[in-house]
Amino acid sequence: MPKHKIGIVGATGYTGSELVRLLTNHPKVQIDIITSESKAGQKFSEVNSHFNGLTDMVLEPLEKLQDYDLDLVFLALPHGVSMDFIKDWGYEDFRVIDLSGDFRLQSAEIYEQWYGKKHLDPDSIDDAVFGLSELFRNEIRNAQLVANPGCYPTSAILALAPLLKNNFINQSNIIVDSKSGVTGAGATASPKTHFPDVFGNFSAYGLRNHRHTPEIQTSLERYSGDKTEILFTPHLIPIDRGILTTTYSTPKRKLDKKFIEDTLFSFYEKEHFIRVVDDPPNVKNVRGSNYCDIYVTYDERTNKIVTVSTIDNLVKGAAGQAVQNMNIMFGYIERTGLDIIPLSP
Amino acid sequence: MPKHKIGIVGATGYTGSELVRLLTNHPKVQIDIITSESKAGQKFSEVNSHFNGLTDMVLEPLEKLQDYDLDLVFLALPHGVSMDFIKDWGYEDFRVIDLSGDFRLQSAEIYEQWYGKKHLDPDSIDDAVFGLSELFRNEIRNAQLVANPGCYPTSAILALAPLLKNNFINQSNIIVDSKSGVTGAGATASPKTHFPDVFGNFSAYGLRNHRHTPEIQTSLERYSGDKTEILFTPHLIPIDRGILTTTYSTPKRKLDKKFIEDTLFSFYEKEHFIRVVDDPPNVKNVRGSNYCDIYVTYDERTNKIVTVSTIDNLVKGAAGQAVQNMNIMFGYIERTGLDIIPLSP
Amino acid sequence: MPKHKIGIVGATGYTGSELVRLLTNHPKVQIDIITSESKAGQKFSEVNSHFNGLTDMVLEPLEKLQDYDLDLVFLALPHGVSMDFIKDWGYEDFRVIDLSGDFRLQSAEIYEQWYGKKHLDPDSIDDAVFGLSELFRNEIRNAQLVANPGCYPTSAILALAPLLKNNFINQSNIIVDSKSGVTGAGATASPKTHFPDVFGNFSAYGLRNHRHTPEIQTSLERYSGDKTEILFTPHLIPIDRGILTTTYSTPKRKLDKKFIEDTLFSFYEKEHFIRVVDDPPNVKNVRGSNYCDIYVTYDERTNKIVTVSTIDNLVKGAAGQAVQNMNIMFGYIERTGLDIIPLSP
Amino acid sequence: MPKHKIGIVGATGYTGSELVRLLTNHPKVQIDIITSESKAGQKFSEVNSHFNGLTDMVLEPLEKLQDYDLDLVFLALPHGVSMDFIKDWGYEDFRVIDLSGDFRLQSAEIYEQWYGKKHLDPDSIDDAVFGLSELFRNEIRNAQLVANPGCYPTSAILALAPLLKNNFINQSNIIVDSKSGVTGAGATASPKTHFPDVFGNFSAYGLRNHRHTPEIQTSLERYSGDKTEILFTPHLIPIDRGILTTTYSTPKRKLDKKFIEDTLFSFYEKEHFIRVVDDPPNVKNVRGSNYCDIYVTYDERTNKIVTVSTIDNLVKGAAGQAVQNMNIMFGYIERTGLDIIPLSP
Structure with a gap:
């Protein structure tokens, strides 16, 4: 079976870097593109030096997303930027798991009250499924847009x-x-x-x-x-x-x-x-x-x-739960790629 | 005016060491004796190496307390050991500030319920004043036995x-x-x-x-x-x-x-x-x-x-408040010896 | 191909716990027994609580080693205890990777000079191969006893x-x-x-x-x-x-x-x-x-x-290099089971 | 005897804040002015919140220095900024202890080689005394400009x-x-x-x-x-x-x-x-x-x-040694105001 094709939007934050850590060893998917507006052209391992020697991927500008026939895109973007992306790119061509807070609340009103800014895409809030894997598994399975929970x-x-x-x-x-x-x-x-x-x-x-x-x-x-x-x-x-x-x-x-x-x-x-x-x-x-x-x-x-x-x-509170949600969406066993024993001490 | 004469019982714990730090620079009192059963004969600065070169005091066994005409004794002892001391030595010859939990509760019953052991000196519980300086200042002033609060x-x-x-x-x-x-x-x-x-x-x-x-x-x-x-x-x-x-x-x-x-x-x-x-x-x-x-x-x-x-x-939660209480008991200005600017960063 | 059968002697230290972390996800081997003299009968996950729910293995006394037909045994024992083990059990029935310092030096004389105690098994020192994987790979491949390097x-x-x-x-x-x-x-x-x-x-x-x-x-x-x-x-x-x-x-x-x-x-x-x-x-x-x-x-x-x-x-300086040496000894690709991306930040 | 009058130039860094900590309890001097270009008008305790309630001083612009008849000024400025100050204000009206690296080296050439920028005031380098108190005490005593050593x-x-x-x-x-x-x-x-x-x-x-x-x-x-x-x-x-x-x-x-x-x-x-x-x-x-x-x-x-x-x-490596140097320059006992017992643990 061919691997699912994955894009990661936003590579300079911790959630982006953790997504790459988790997906690199995932047996069923491949990362086709990692984007960064501010660092496009640099190697991912330059920006995240613990990946030195572990990946040759080069960061690409956002527009390059369209060159890949992606199955799913993770948005590792700051609050307020994700809704811009969704407005521009939608979530029809590929499914989206958004790790920001932009689509987690139930309405634009609540968003505006607590985030202090206008929501740019209220309709998509209704489409979004809150990605707390254990509680909303059924809705997540068929979602096109998952709002990954906060930590x-x-x-x-x-x-x-x-x-x-x-x-x-x-x-x-x-x-x-x-x-x-x-x-x-x-x-x-x-x-x-x-x-x-x-x-x-x-x-x-x-x-x-x-x-x-x-x-x-x-x-x-x-x-x-x-x-x-x-x-x-x-x-x-x-x-x-x-x-x-x-x-x-x-x-x-x-x-x-x-x-x-x-x-x-x-x-x-x-x-x-x-x-x-x-x-x-x-x-x-x-x-x-x-x-x-x-x-x-x-x-x-x-x-x-x-x-x-x-x-x-950064894991169950962000990138790990995002991968867990991806596994649900693709029908994989939920722990695929996530069998990591805690690092202690 | 001659300085008040102070004894510290218990020198190997953090509260004992902090008491010495605070009292060393106190203008109105002098430390006459520091006791330690387990380390008697050793220099205080051997046991607390940050005092290297700052004091020559040698730790003495408890019995030596009687050789000094002390005004006040601080008990920097573990819970359960202080009440032994009080039973043996009392608090008539010198006033006592006890930094353990032995005399903080209102009755032997409550003590036994929460500490899981019998209280050896219930009468002294009644005499003890709870040393939260700001709230019980008046009682502290005339107390012979102060139960210094927990942190x-x-x-x-x-x-x-x-x-x-x-x-x-x-x-x-x-x-x-x-x-x-x-x-x-x-x-x-x-x-x-x-x-x-x-x-x-x-x-x-x-x-x-x-x-x-x-x-x-x-x-x-x-x-x-x-x-x-x-x-x-x-x-x-x-x-x-x-x-x-x-x-x-x-x-x-x-x-x-x-x-x-x-x-x-x-x-x-x-x-x-x-x-x-x-x-x-x-x-x-x-x-x-x-x-x-x-x-x-x-x-x-x-x-x-x-x-x-x-x-x-270790300060307001232990040794500092104990010194504050001592100041109250001796009628000093309450901040005497305690004008320490916080160490940040 | 059946998995190689592994024993771990000593389960309560950090190297023992790290060996279990690394070997649990190793595709070619199985841990058959973990021993502990002091905690025999307890569950491994009681002693190392981050393994809670991840393994049901129960710690066994050392003598039980003989009940398993082991291919290789890791010694996660303190210095001075490993040589006792080697004297008693040898390294003919199973190959041994010792993580202590007992067989790392070139002679009993040097050992005694720096460790301040008599070496109990000088002959085995000669047999032991120093397990710095990258430098002594060829000797490690055929070794019966590997002295895994210090950190x-x-x-x-x-x-x-x-x-x-x-x-x-x-x-x-x-x-x-x-x-x-x-x-x-x-x-x-x-x-x-x-x-x-x-x-x-x-x-x-x-x-x-x-x-x-x-x-x-x-x-x-x-x-x-x-x-x-x-x-x-x-x-x-x-x-x-x-x-x-x-x-x-x-x-x-x-x-x-x-x-x-x-x-x-x-x-x-x-x-x-x-x-x-x-x-x-x-x-x-x-x-x-x-x-x-x-x-x-x-x-x-x-x-x-x-x-x-x-x-x-604990990894390249202990358990990780030990697993790398095991891979060399068994003829596996050296990185098998060790493809762990560093955890940063 | 009236107290010596002190100015501190630069209040937002750690050395500035430590100088205030040490000088506040110094019995022989008073801080008359603390300057900050970026935060002039704010309270010192707003910028350094651990001083909350301990001082009411308000940060003043640099030009206000001339309103005080100062005996000594500490420069707690970044490298490269101190030499600007010295060029403008000199060190005749008040003695200066500079905590930057600008006057520590022996010549403008060495400065330029290691700091990668031109020195603006080479003549003052010759006047400056390197303020390692224990080694250059005699020179420090009569210095007008002391270059306080790096940490x-x-x-x-x-x-x-x-x-x-x-x-x-x-x-x-x-x-x-x-x-x-x-x-x-x-x-x-x-x-x-x-x-x-x-x-x-x-x-x-x-x-x-x-x-x-x-x-x-x-x-x-x-x-x-x-x-x-x-x-x-x-x-x-x-x-x-x-x-x-x-x-x-x-x-x-x-x-x-x-x-x-x-x-x-x-x-x-x-x-x-x-x-x-x-x-x-x-x-x-x-x-x-x-x-x-x-x-x-x-x-x-x-x-x-x-x-x-x-x-x-921050103390012997910066503000503490600076105060020690001040004590030498004013003929005080060297440890005046510096009798601080180390904070451990």
Whole structure:
């Protein structure tokens, strides 16, 4: 069987580089083109020097996309740029998995409210399927346009979905306290990512208005069918990769600790990439891999359910889940090319 | 005026070493003796090599305490060992500031419930004053035995006390999500603090049953007069020093964001070591110093008050607050010897 | 073709865990047994929690080795324990790759001088082949006992071998200044690896007497045929993985910068795992992979050749090179199972 | 006695901020003005948020310098900008300590060769005194213009000066292998200091042509009187503060290990800030302080002297030594305002 033909748009960010890492060893697809507007003509391995000697691919300008008869294109572009691409190129000639936030929310209104800019292509929002693989697998299978989830939302949604779906917890009063490594801020240097200021440090940011708030909320609503209210607070961990999310919610009725754990365990029993664990997880146990580790407990004293979940923000939180979605769309076994054992220590 | 005479019991841990750092430059006191059972006879600077050339003091066995006419003794001992000391030595001949958890809770019952061992000296619990300097200054002034607060509790209590005291928030349903550097785990090597396993990592631990839970809860109750219920979750940040605590609570009535901020600001206006800040704080801004930075905000959408507070766990969270308490007890200006500008970056 | 049958002796250290990571996805071999004396009966994934859900293997006591008809055994044991194993089990029934230092030096005398203890099996030293894959491939192919190189030596030898082999540099007066991440110190917690003391720190250690000195020296002598004198100084980098080695040597005759670079390039042209690079390398560009990046330059002003080389100490410096040697011994393509793209950032 | 009046030119870099930290608690001087061209009008504590609440000073434009009758001005300016200042303002009205590299080398020719740009004020180079406090104390005392040493040079020169002065080692064939924390690269964000790329990483850079090479070389020549040849290689440690320098040199004659150690010890016996230590030092033992720890050993086998020295690059390597020089210039006790115990852990 011939390999599927893949394009990657955007090669200078971390998600672009991780897509190449994952797809290079994928047995069923081939990368035909990697584009970069700012670095067209340079070798991919010049821009991402850990690929030195591993690939000869040269970055091409976007227009060259049309020279290849591509089956699928990954958009590893900044927020606001993806919708430009979609407006120009559409998603008929090839299927698209967009790793930006442009098509993740349910409407242009919500987008404009949280992103503070006008959405250029509201119709495509309706077409887009939210690519949380484990929860929206059926819709993803036939989608032409997949909006790959954000990193924080992936970690929060996977922990909360079983609780909401089983109607265990109040839909309001849900606290999501997340902590992320610095790759989540992207590959472009800025004062906020200057090494001496981040090293040995820890901070909260984006209180009350982080863009992942509506993404978590609306996706949980889509999945559970109920209006949901999330308070989300992100924090910056001085490490490169990894997200740990702690959630706090209130049971609707009297629940037994063991019953909640068992429910979560059953919910994800057949999922290769979700590991429901017996002890609070850590981010290094998933480093470099597509796994999400989830722990749940119930505190009788205060009547709260607490979950702790971890992912590698660049893999299950970005490029890895994108490849998982591609596997779903092409009908492959979902873990194809993603059998990566976490790098620890 | 002659200097006050100080003893430090326990010299091999981080709090002992930090006490020496702070007291060495204190203009009003002199360290007469530092004891260590395991390292008696060795030089303090051998055990704490950053003091090389800065002090010639030799560690002495505990029994030598009686050879000095001490005014005050700091106990930098592990939990469970301090109460042994108090039982043997009392706190009549010299005043005592205990940095362990042995006398922080309100009763032997609560102690035994959370620490899992019998308390050897319940009577002294009643005598002990909880040494959160800003909140219990009057009691501290005349105390013979001060129970210096834990690091997590200091960061949480200072953020929540003004909200509870002003009756802003529900006493139950309070979430305290804390993140601490690894010095909080002490100076003794263990598998949990093995560098390769902590580096690049982040984890939650002690869910539901961390010993600082009752300390936060009962201290807030003592201060505000109302029964309070706290859910506390600690996390391990892969850095050496610093705690950041995020709290979530529910207003009792409709409140204005600005009003809450102003209230907090007024509450701490005259406190030298509390800085109410306009932006979410970070731990490096207080590194090495006795400051506590506090930020508060109100999320109308979810009707939650969120605070973020930071301290250096070894200073305001331990040795620094102990020295602050000593200053109160001796009637010095509270910041004497503590005018340390944070070390950043 | 049936898979080769593999045993791993020692499962609780980092090299044991890395061997399992690499061999799990190796298409030609199967791990039949993993032993651990201290943790026999426990699941491998309990001891190495990042393998949670990825393997069901249970650790077995050493004696069970005889129940399997093994083709090859990896010894992931501490120094001094491997020679016990070899004395008892030999290397006739199965071939052995030993990852300890016990069989790396050329004689029992040198061993005893640098390791400070008696060697229990001097005869096997003569049989052992030093497993620096690129330099001793032919001997490795037919070896029954391979002494897998140390991490520091691998990084130093690969940089210096071409210079010595081409008779470019003086055999004496060679400085090897190495810097290693903390996994090089092993998986057992100790005061030297206590997180707060290593974090934000950097130190030199083992000056003049580190055991890798004779390993670098005698291996270069074996390879180049000339007596060689190395001064080796290791340093501890506060990271988990990675070694960077800087060497300084003096040309024997007038040499052109470009000529030296070209020679190094040609020397390793056909080697998949050696990347001769144009810019000074960094350790993250090889993280998790079996690559060794080497940079060389010549300073006319001081007449010195400087090399900078990097490896992941747990992969090319331990488990990865061991698997590479296994591939050589079994006649596989050398990179089989080792096509891992470095994890960066 | 009235306090000396101080100006600081340049407030947005790390050296400016460290100068304010050190001078704020200095009993003999007062900071009258801090200038910043880019941030004039802002509060100093806005730009350096760890000073929040500790100072009300507002940044002023450079021209305001003339409104104060200053005794001394610190220039915390980038290389190339200081000479502009000196050309315009001179150093007659106030004495100047320049923390840039502009006046450290012995001639405009050497400057232009290594800095790649024309020197604008060659005459002032002759007036400038190289501010390595311990070695050039007498010249500094009466200097109008002090060129404060670079961070790498301070660590290297203090280790090598006693060996050269006593004529122990060959003046050529000296290797200086240095490792620095990232604050050495300054406060301005750049791709080279982007957190995810530096974290968990280690690299060499500036081989053969780093500007500190001639600074080390010519200063040692000035001090010892002999032509000296240094090969200098810097490396980047993924920490915020600290330099560790390892040097390798060849004895001129047969020397005893103990004799070399004793010589170094005697050489610095009366120096408060130099600690000759018995074990290889680490950078955390000097963090935040003005100490330089030096270790020396002799390897008979290879006939090499090895030194290891450590400083905090922002203190003894910049602002701390600048204050030490100020104390010398004003005739204060040298350690005034600098009695800071290292912050460890």
